[in-house]
Amino acid sequence: MAKTIAVVNQKGGVGKTTSTVNLAATVAAKGYKVLLADIDPQGNATSGLGINKRELEKSAYDVLINSMQIEKIMIETEFENLWLLPSSMNLAGAELELVDITRREARLKNSLALVKDSFDFIFLDCPPSLGLLTLNALCSADTVLVPIQCEYYALEGLSQLMSTIRQVKRLYNPLIDIEGVLLTMYDGRLNLTHQVVNELKRFFPRKVYNTPIPRNVKLSEAPSYGMPIMYYDKNSKGAAAYDALANEFLKSNGKEAK
Numbered sequence: 001m002a003k004t005i006a007v008v009n010q011k012g013g014v015g016k017t018t019s020t021v022n023l024a025a026t027v028a029a030k031g032y033k034v035l036l037a038d039i040d041p042q043g044n045a046t047s048g049l050g051i052n053k054r055e056l057e058k059s060a061y062d063v064l065i066n067s068m069q070i071e072k073i074m075i076e077t078e079f080e081n082l083w084l085l086p087s088s089m090n091l092a093g094a095e096l097e098l099v100d101i102t103r104r105e106a107r108l109k110n111s112l113a114l115v116k117d118s119f120d121f122i123f124l125d126c127p128p129s130l131g132l133l134t135l136n137a138l139c140s141a142d143t144v145l146v147p148i149q150c151e152y153y154a155l156e157g158l159s160q161l162m163s164t165i166r167q168v169k170r171l172y173n174p175l176i177d178i179e180g181v182l183l184t185m186y187d188g189r190l191n192l193t194h195q196v197v198n199e200l201k202r203f204f205p206r207k208v209y210n211t212p213i214p215r216n217v218k219l220s221e222a223p224s225y226g227m228p229i230m231y232y233d234k235n236s237k238g239a240a241a242y243d244a245l246a247n248e249f250l251k252s253n254g255k256e257a258k
Helices: 016-029 044-048 060-064 089-098 104-112 132-140 152-156 158-171 191-203 217-225 237-252
Strands: 003-007 034-038 082-085 121-125 143-149 177-184
Touching: 003 016, 003 132, 016 034, 016 044, 016 082, 016 121, 016 143, 016 177, 016 217, 016 237, 034 044, 044 217, 060 089, 060 104, 089 132, 104 132, 132 158, 143 152, 143 158, 152 158, 152 191, 177 191, 177 237, 217 237
Parallel strands: 003 121, 003 143, 034 082, 034 121, 143 177
Antiparallel strands: none
């Protein structure tokens, strides 16, 4: 049965979607069957995997609002072992439509339950907010992966995110835990970077990944070509970082590359 990981940070611009796409694709390339569910209305994970959002007839919106089965909507991507539940602009209205639905927080969880036996890992790319879409992801997830940019303001929103996770744990999902904290846009030459890292390790003992994700031009270019970094430029620093992260992620889950 698949382990479900929600990739969450309510602050935008921290490399959340970049990390979801590249970790999912790299884990998949190491021999594991992976579903990436894009529940961010911006749909950047969808376009980052080469899918044109404007041409989609069905999307995650239809799963959440119209109770359509995920199997009928998910797409087998051109990348090894990687499937996508795509997002579309319709998802932007889902927050309002979910308000009047009974057990609205469990819509995604109930849908994913039908495909969990078909995958090894399910990654959820969440919106940069703590609304009903993110709540659905947190109620569905076994663990939460938090990408954090190495800057002062990144720490400020952390307490709000942790408060939300504690509330979800108390009300809806008692087994949810932190998968790991991922340092993004890392520049080891800066004193501030080391201060942020030390603060995070104090806040999340044994949960901060040893592999940071550096600033890398190729990482920024890859989404515009609709490709994860390992397929766009496997020799780049960004590809090397996500390869190391995938190995660390698998090891922490008692697995290794097949």
